[in-house]
Amino acid sequence: MNFALLLFPPLLAALLAYVVRPYRVAVGWTGAWLSLVSLGSALAFAASILAGSEAPTFGPSEMLRADSLSALLMACIAGVATLALFFSPGLGRESPYDAAQLRRYHVFVNLFIFAMLLAVSANNVGIMWIAVEATTIFSAMVIPLALTKASVEASWKYILISSVGITLAFAGTVLAYFDFVALSGRTENALNWPVLLSAAPHLHPEVMRLAFVFLLVGFGTKAGIAPMHTWLPDAHSEAPSPLSAMMSGVLLAVALYAIIRWKVVVDATLGPAFSNQLLLLMGLFSLLVAAFSLVLQRNYKRMLAYSSI
Known part of the structure; x- marks a missing residue:
């Protein structure tokens, strides 16, 4: 209920x-x-x-x-x-x-x-992926609410970059799923998180390593992790303020949520060192990009966008 x-x-x-x-x-x-x-x-x-x-x-x-x-x-x-x-x-x-x-x-x-x-x-991994992609479509319809040239360009940029990212995330999801199927067969609820996590220690490390790279870059694009963050400033500055607040406040967190979910599965296969190193490297780079970009901004919405990286 x-x-x-x-x-x-x-x-x-x-x-x-x-x-x-x-x-x-x-x-x-x-x-x-x-x-x-x-x-x-x-x-x-x-x-x-x-x-x-x-x-x-x-x-x-x-x-x-x-x-x-x-x-x-x-x-x-x-x-x-x-x-x-x-x-x-x-x-x-x-x-x-x-x-x-x-x-x-x-x-x-x-x-x-x-x-x-x-x-x-x-x-379910598949439902989560569909929902994350749906957030792109629905929010992109609101960004050009005033139908100015800048807002339409920002919306298309957001759609194109985010869609490329979510396609990479789909590739990572498919890799992990087929590795699971190769190990356990087509079992019921195979795409559910608890089922994947229980099978994770037995998955192939090489496959899961490649899958996590795709997943991190894919969902990281949606999360605004540098260098895949380039849609953020334009989309935030052109979107209506309430939408901009939701994009900064929770949309990026939804994409990070997907990364964290997959990190738990990958860590059960590879141990935490691989994913921790990747996340630390991309996190530090994102901080540097955000810090230097914020200094140059005068538009408060663009500042909000860069602070979200």
Whole structure:
């Protein structure tokens, strides 16, 4: 039940914004208040985990699961999304956007929130990958809300770079999956995290090493890790402020969540040294790029973007 309360409110808000034409202020406020339901559900998951309860699952083949890491991300996403929705355009305050633009904003922002929540609650590697890719599509529809040349260019740049990254992540996922199949055969729930983790000590180290490189570069592109961060400044500076806040605050964390999930599996195969060295190297390089880039910025949104690297 809690998973329904977590995921359905943003879907319902998106559907309402799509159906009601032209856009009405009540639609925006309804979406904002519905976000509190998702926030309450996320906090309930977190409280349950803190109380020592077993990680709840839901759906066929335990498609959804809330352990300590996913519950933390759920609470963060729902909290930031709630704040963003309550400060979104189209809630009665003066707005530079017309009714059609506001309708598009509220449809795709709520779908964006849904995709992020699904990514961190998915117990299945494939569903998580699809949800992360969906965050790109939905957020890219909102970046050029004003339809200026700069915003359209930023949106296309974001789509192209992120899609290349997510394709590399898909390649890494396929490598790891086929290595698992070669070892264990086509077992039920083969793409579920607990099943992969239990088989990880027996997987081939060479395959998993290559798979993690693909996964790190792929999801790292979405996470804004240098040198794959080049979409960040343009997308953040052109996006509406609430979307920019969600991209900085939680979207990058969703991609890092995927990397952490895979790191646990890879560490069980290779030991922690390989993944730690890669992450440390890319992390230090990202810090250097961000620090020097921040000095040169005057636009606060671009500063926010570089601070997120």
